Amino acid sequence: MAAHDLPESAFEIVVIKTSGDQIQDRPLSEVGGKGLFTKEIEDALLDGRIDLAVHSSKDMPTVLPGGLAITAFLPREDVRDAFLSPKAKTLMDLPHGAVVGSSSLRRQAMIKRLRPDIDVVMYRGNLQTRLRKLEEGHVDATLLAHAGLRRLELTHVVTSLLEPEEFLPAVGQGAICIESRIDDQATLDLLAPIDHLETKIRLTAERAFLAVLDGSCRTPIGGLATLNGSQLTLKGIIVKPDGTEAHEVERSGEATGAEAIGKAAGETLKALSGPGFLAV
Numbered sequence: 559m560a561a562h563d564l565p566e567s568a569f570e571i572v573v574i575k576t577s578g579d580q581i582q583d584r585p586l587s588e589v590g591g592k593g594l595f596t597k598e599i600e601d602a603l604l605d606g607r608i609d610l611a612v613h614s615s616k617d618m619p620t621v622l623p624g625g626l627a628i629t630a631f632l633p634r635e636d637v638r639d640a641f642l643s644p645k646a647k648t649l650m651d652l653p654h655g656a657v658v659g660s661s662s663l664r665r666q667a668m669i670k671r672l673r674p675d676i677d678v679v680m681y682r683g684n685l686q687t688r689l690r691k692l693e694e695g696h697v698d699a700t701l702l703a704h705a706g707l708r709r710l711e712l713t714h715v716v717t718s719l720l721e722p723e724e725f726l727p728a729v730g731q732g733a734i735c736i737e738s739r740i741d742d743q744a745t746l747d748l749l750a751p752i753d754h755l756e757t758k759i760r761l762t763a764e765r766a767f768l769a770v771l772d773g774s775c776r777t778p779i780g781g782l783a784t785l786n787g788s789q790l791t792l793k794g795i796i797v798k799p800d801g802t803e804a805h806e807v808e809r810s811g812e813a814t815g816a817e818a819i820g821k822a823a824g825e826t827l828k829a830l831s832g833p834g835f836l837a838v
């Protein structure tokens with residue numbers, strides 16, 4: 559091995575269990591939403607116990623504590639939701655009145671929108687627990703992020719994939735990000751070479767979109783930005799939790815305007831849905 563291939567830094571991994579990981583018996587939207595996956599980790603960053611934090615972008619609130627920022631993105635995984643069922647090949651093929659387990663407000667609302675006859679029931683616990691419950695017949699099907707299943711090398715449990723055209727993923731789905739202290743230049747320098755530009759641009763648009771609409775995690779929202787050369791396209795949707803009403807938006811423009819495109823798409827949905835919709 560050449561000398562320049564040797565690691566220049568040693569890293570100590572500190573495992574932090576967040577309340578989002580610990581609370582398994584209630585939907586997260588009921589106990590405070592997204593911050594639950596990040597707070598304990600951000601406290602450790604602010605205390606200087608750790609220097610960088612690894613998160614799922616999907617779990618990151620749009621407003622971060624002062625002094626912290628998302629300072630790098632890893633290349634994005636598959637953004638799609640996976641459909642898992644021993645009973646049917648796809649969501650649309652499930653028998654009338656089937657029971658689907660999911661505690662995600664977005665998945666629940668989008669399932670109801672496509673299949674009003676389906677009963678969506680709360681479904682938490684770690685992946686292994688969910689797969690066991692599915693196997694034991696507690697539910698007829700469930701949905702999980704394909705990215706998480708791929709990372710755990712569990713893709714053999716997937717029955718089919720939901721295409722973004724009919725089922726928009728959550729903002730940030732499939733993208734791992736790094737959060738660090740904005741004044742910690744040494745860490746910023748370490749991260750710069752691994753920051754993935756395309757993912758950063760897409761996530762900038764998606765998070766700007768989400769920031770206009772949300773904060774609370776109580777409104778079902780889907781959003782996905784894609785890049786075609788320098789052309790960015792953002793699609794967004796908000797759905798009533800019972801699936802009876804939805805508003806969609808699509809905006810395109812130069813990637814350099816990612817933040818403005820996201821913001822404009824959010825404002826469009828806000829205007830389309832009217833006051834009250836987001837509060838439900």
Ligand SMILES: NCc1[nH]cc(CCC(=O)O)c1CC(=O)O
Pocket residue numbers: 614615616617701702703705706730731732733734
């Ligand atoms: N809400 C939990 C969560 N946060 C990120 C992922 C999946 C991995 C990713 O999107 O990067 C998951 C699990 C899931 O949605 O099935």
